[in-house]
Amino acid sequence: MCAKQLVLKQRTKLLEALCCGGTAEPLDSVLDLLLSWDVLVWEDYHNVQGLNKPLYSKTRDLLDLVYTKGEEACSLLLAAFDHVLPEAQKAGLSFGKGNSRQTDIKKTPTSASEALLIDRPALVKKIPDHLDEVLEALKEAGCFTSQDYEGVLLQMYTRSQKVRKLLDQVRFRGEGAAKVLLQYLQHIDSKPQRVKEEKELSTEYLLYKEKLRRSVESQSKILSTYGETKSLFLDDIYTDGLLEVVQNDKKVTALGLQDLVGLLGTLNEEADTILVSGEAGIGKSTLLQRLHLLWARGTLLTDVHMLFPFSCRILNSEKKILSLKELLFQHCCWPDRGQDEIFQFILDYPHLVLFTFDGLDEFKHSFTDEERHCCPTQQAPVHTVLFNLLQGTLMKGVKKVVTSRPQAVGPSLKRYLRKEVLAKGFSPVGIKHFVKKHHNEITVATQVVESIKANTALFGLCHIPVFCWIISKCYKELLGCGEGSPQTVTDVYLMVLKHFLQKQVPQQHWTLGKGWLQEHLELSHFKQPIVNHNCLVHCMMPVADDCNVADSTNLQITSEFVAGLLSQRYRSLIEQCCPAVLLEKKSEKVMKCLSKAIQRHFKSIPPPVKGEKKSMHAMPGFVWLIKCIYEMQENEIAKGAVAKLEIEHLKLTYCNIGPVECTALAYVLRYLQNPIGLELDYNSVGDVGLEQLLPCLHICQALYLRNNNISDEGIRKLVEKGVHCECFVKLALFNNKLTDECTKYFACLLQKKKDFVALRLGNNKITSQGAEKLAEGLRYNKSLQYLGLWGNNIGDKGAEALADALKDSTTLTWLSLADNNVGSAGARALAELVKKSTTPLVLWLHPNCIERDGVECLIEALKVNSTVKEVWLRGNNLSAEERRDSHFKSGVRQLKSSKKLWMRG
Numbered sequence: 019m020c021a022k023q024l025v026l027k028q029r030t031k032l033l034e035a036l037c038c039g040g041t042a043e044p045l046d047s048v049l050d051l052l053l054s055w056d057v058l059v060w061e062d063y064h065n066v067q068g069l070n071k072p073l074y075s076k077t078r079d080l081l082d083l084v085y086t087k088g089e090e091a092c093s094l095l096l097a098a099f100d101h102v103l104p105e106a107q108k109a110g111l112s113f114g115k116g117n118s119r120q121t122d123i124k125k126t127p128t129s130a131s132e133a134l135l136i137d138r139p140a141l142v143k144k145i146p147d148h149l150d151e152v153l154e155a156l157k158e159a160g161c162f163t164s165q166d167y168e169g170v171l172l173q174m175y176t177r178s179q180k181v182r183k184l185l186d187q188v189r190f191r192g193e194g195a196a197k198v199l200l201q202y203l204q205h206i207d208s209k210p211q212r213v214k215e216e217k218e219l220s221t222e223y224l225l226y227k228e229k230l231r232r233s234v235e236s237q238s239k240i241l242s243t244y245g246e247t248k249s250l251f252l253d254d255i256y257t258d259g260l261l262e263v264v265q266n267d268k269k270v271t272a273l274g275l276q277d278l279v280g281l282l283g284t285l286n287e288e289a290d291t292i293l294v295s296g297e298a299g300i301g302k303s304t305l306l307q308r309l310h311l312l313w314a315r316g317t318l319l320t321d322v323h324m325l326f327p328f329s330c331r332i333l334n335s336e337k338k339i340l341s342l343k344e345l346l347f348q349h350c351c352w353p354d355r356g357q358d359e360i361f362q363f364i365l366d367y368p369h370l371v372l373f374t375f376d377g378l379d380e381f382k383h384s385f386t387d388e389e390r391h392c393c394p395t396q397q398a399p400v401h402t403v404l405f406n407l408l409q410g411t412l413m414k415g416v417k418k419v420v421t422s423r424p425q426a427v428g429p430s431l432k433r434y435l436r437k438e439v440l441a442k443g444f445s446p447v448g449i450k451h452f453v454k455k456h457h458n459e460i461t462v463a464t465q466v467v468e469s470i471k472a473n474t475a476l477f478g479l480c481h482i483p484v485f486c487w488i489i490s491k492c493y494k495e496l497l498g499c500g501e502g503s504p505q506t507v508t509d510v511y512l513m514v515l516k517h518f519l520q521k522q523v524p525q526q527h528w529t530l531g532k533g534w535l536q537e538h539l540e541l542s543h544f545k546q547p548i549v550n551h552n553c554l555v556h557c558m559m560p561v562a563d564d565c566n567v568a569d570s571t572n573l574q575i576t577s578e579f580v581a582g583l584l585s586q587r588y589r590s591l592i593e594q595c596c597p598a599v600l601l602e603k604k605s606e607k608v609m610k611c612l613s614k615a616i617q618r619h620f621k622s623i624p625p626p627v628k629g630e631k632k633s634m635h636a637m638p639g640f641v642w643l644i645k646c647i648y649e650m651q652e653n654e655i656a657k658g659a660v661a662k663l664e665i666e667h668l669k670l671t672y673c674n675i676g677p678v679e680c681t682a683l684a685y686v687l688r689y690l691q692n693p694i695g696l697e698l699d700y701n702s703v704g705d706v707g708l709e710q711l712l713p714c715l716h717i718c719q720a721l722y723l724r725n726n727n728i729s730d731e732g733i734r735k736l737v738e739k740g741v742h743c744e745c746f747v748k749l750a751l752f753n754n755k756l757t758d759e760c761t762k763y764f765a766c767l768l769q770k771k772k773d774f775v776a777l778r779l780g781n782n783k784i785t786s787q788g789a790e791k792l793a794e795g796l797r798y799n800k801s802l803q804y805l806g807l808w809g810n811n812i813g814d815k816g817a818e819a820l821a822d823a824l825k826d827s828t829t830l831t832w833l834s835l836a837d838n839n840v841g842s843a844g845a846r847a848l849a850e851l852v853k854k855s856t857t858p859l860v861l862w863l864h865p866n867c868i869e870r871d872g873v874e875c876l877i878e879a880l881k882v883n884s885t886v887k888e889v890w891l892r893g894n895n896l897s898a899e900e901r902r903d904s905h906f907k908s909g910v911r912q913l914k915s916s917k918k919l920w921m922r923g
């Protein structure tokens with residue numbers, strides 16, 4: 019389709035993509051590019067910008083104007099959109115072939131004004147850091163009046179808008195002004211930007227900075243825990259948790275606290291807001307507190323001069339309208355003198371300032387970008403100020419870190435995020451460190467660690483720091499309970515209850531069984547019953563009514579607990595608040611609700627496309643339902659909920675599944691009647707979660723665990739069980755933490771399971787040694803169809819070993835050794851495999867370092883064997899000359915046209 023047609027056909031989508039953020043920045047950036055590429059002349063630009071035109075009208079006018087300019091202009095317009103829009107907003111749009119050649123070649127300017135026009139997109143990025151000095155230079159040279167000067171600095175403009183105003187004004191002032199600006203910019207290039215030296219800064223500023231640091235330090239030194247009287251110093255207890263970012267290519271990368279504000283994981287360079295998201299109790303507030311403390315001590319974020327910490331819960335109580343200036347000074351730290359000067363520093367050096375907002379999920383207003391507010395000294399309701407800060411309409415350039423539970427962050431906020439950091443709680447080593455820090459006595463710490471490790475369900479729970487804290491706090495109950503250690507969240511909550519009750523009663527009552535708890539609940543140490551029977555079933559109503567429970571984390575947490583309390587195990591505990599018969603009824607009702615809700619989920623699956631499996635993609639709330647069932651610990655309920663379900667594939671990608679969720683899933687899914695493919699890609703299963711999944715491995719025909727932080731140890735346990743599971747035949751482990759160590763387990767799996775079909779191990783750290791080990795297992799296997807090792811480093815030796823082991827295979831149809839450092843020696847060995855293959859094999863060898871002789875061997879092999887389907891060789895080591903060689907070309911041409919060979923040249 020030609021560019022004009024693309025613009026016309028996608029008009030609505032283009033309009034929406036450019037304007038949906040509500041800010042003029044994307045449109046302005048497109049206009050900059052079009053001016054620079056000569057698609058628009060100055061007059062066009064002013065016509066589009068118009069006076070007081072709404073954003074949508076401006077964009078419509080631009081689309082109309084460029085459309086009338088013809089095919090080439092439309093092609094460049096699409097290229098500009100492609101350039102400006104963030105990836106998330108490009109979905110569903112086609113930008114055609116683009117006009118990349120033209121956009122890459124810069125015209126040679128014939129005047130200073132033209133040079134500024136051609137470089138406009140780059141200047142808009144560069145000048146903001148030097149705005150004041152550039153303005154001074156223009157004023158000094160007599161090119162700008164005071165009015166011009168002030169007109170550029172109006173507070174309603176963002177930083178890049180100020181630069182555009184400056185450039186427009188320079189153009190208006192003529193060639194002389196343009197020359198002065200160009201000269202000054204050349205001068206800037208040779209000297210790095212610097213903040214005023216500390217000694218040049220006023221005493222007021224320095225005193226304030228010190229006061230702010232001291233205030234932040236004293237606020238963050240002590241960990242605020244639930245109802246503790248004793249102070250707990252953050253330094254004594256802080257344990258590093260796991261942090262991850264999802265990059266643009268969907269790759270998950272681990273992150274340290276020092277990288278939180280850095281470039282790693284940036285998705286949208288224009289945005290300033292960094293989100294730290296994670297489930298309840300995963301440690302978001304504690305992480306922020308640590309960040310504050312380290313900044314205040316000058317050991318982290320050393321380039322940040324001022325850090326302003328906010329709590330969204332406290333902001334809720336702000337009823338007055340107030341300006342940003344008032345918000346900063348009244349809520350964080352009051353300047354004793356020089357308010358204006360200090361605030362001016364913040365405005366002048368936004369990149370040296372950081373705002374943090376803890377607990378956005380607790381803020382009573384939901385995020386919206388409908389109300390604009392961009393003036394830092396103008397008053398507005400606190401939610402308007404906060405939302406405009408997060409969007410970047412207000413104080414563009416100041417980095418903001420905001421924490422929230424995931425449910426509270428919708429798509430409207432996501433589009434303003436610079437990056438999203440996922441807090442994933444403690445690693446197994448982290449759990450050990452935390453417990454050791456918590457207990458001074460090493461013997462107690464060791465006992466607690468041992469008893470956590472001995473119970474895998476509890477071990478899973480402890481990766482959530484708040485549970486780790488509870489367990490450590492209630493260690494006496496854990497170690498001396500005599501009724502088995504906690505398995506469910508309900509068990510843990512009741513343990514806390516015992517802990518508090520125990521503090522109120524004399525020492526002789528220290529046998530802490532369930533009976534003890536019941537006795538004390540009945541003795542009514544509390545004036546009111548702990549649980550009101552009306553609230554019990556009420557909590558479960560959203561399930562019955564099919565409301566969107568996924569929106570409310572607190573409701574989810576409460577109803578999990580309620581489900582646990584209503585189970586057979588604990589019902590007796592609450593008999594005092596409700597007659598037994600009624601309780602029985604309520605419990606039955608809850609069970610029905612859960613079972614029905616699961617059925618409803620499955621009924622919503624559309625009928626499978628012919629030839630495809632009946633697949634269900636879990637809706638929000640599915641995992642929570644499973645967790646409620648787990649809390650009840652009654653096999654019959656789990657069985658009743660899933661036994662009759664007919665699905666072949668269950669997709670739970672990006673569902674925030676960690677070890678706790680794995681325990682619940684395995685508990686319920688083990689009752690499925692027919693084997694399924696269980697897809698858990700892009701979660702945080704880890705080795706602990708993988709172990710938790712083992713009880714349901716017998717119903718897994720396929721297990722997909724891409725991007726899940728799994729290491730060799732996890733694989734050891736998986737294979738130990740997997741070899742005995744009859745229907746388990748496919749495994750995908752792309753992008754985990756696997757090394758050569760795991761290949762001996764896979765070799766054993768392949769050797770013992772004669773029907774294993776697919777093994778995908780791409781993007782791990784397997785070398786030639788691992789490949790050789792794997793080959794030992796492959797020699798015995800007569801069933802494998804798919805073997806994926808893309809993005810490892812098996813080299814020639816590994817390729818030779820695999821080719822040799824697979825040469826007699828009658829089943830292999832896909833082998834990926836793409837990006838594995840394979841050279842010609844490996845290619846020659848693989849050519850033998852290609853020659854002998856009796857299957858429609860597809861072989862991926864792109865990109866590697868195969869040279870001409872290796873490629874020729876593969877081509878010869880392909881000519882000999884017509885059953886082989888495809889060989890991919892793009893991105894290997896052939897020079898342009900070799901590719902042009904006529905003999906070589908004729909060999910390739912025929913294979914390429916029959917689509918058997920994929921290579922360039």
Ligand SMILES: Nc1ncnc2c1ncn2[C@@H]1O[C@H](COP(=O)(O)OP(=O)(O)OP(=O)(O)O)[C@@H](O)[C@H]1O
Pocket residue numbers: 241242243244255256257258259296297298299300301302303304305377423452483484485487
């Ligand atoms: N990194 C850590 N080191 C030591 N203890 C931690 C850490 N993270 C969390 N904790 C413990 O877990 C408790 C809960 O953590 P925190 O309040 O930070 O979680 P959160 O994710 O902010 O929870 P919510 O979403 O409920 O606000 C803390 O009070 C502390 O006892």
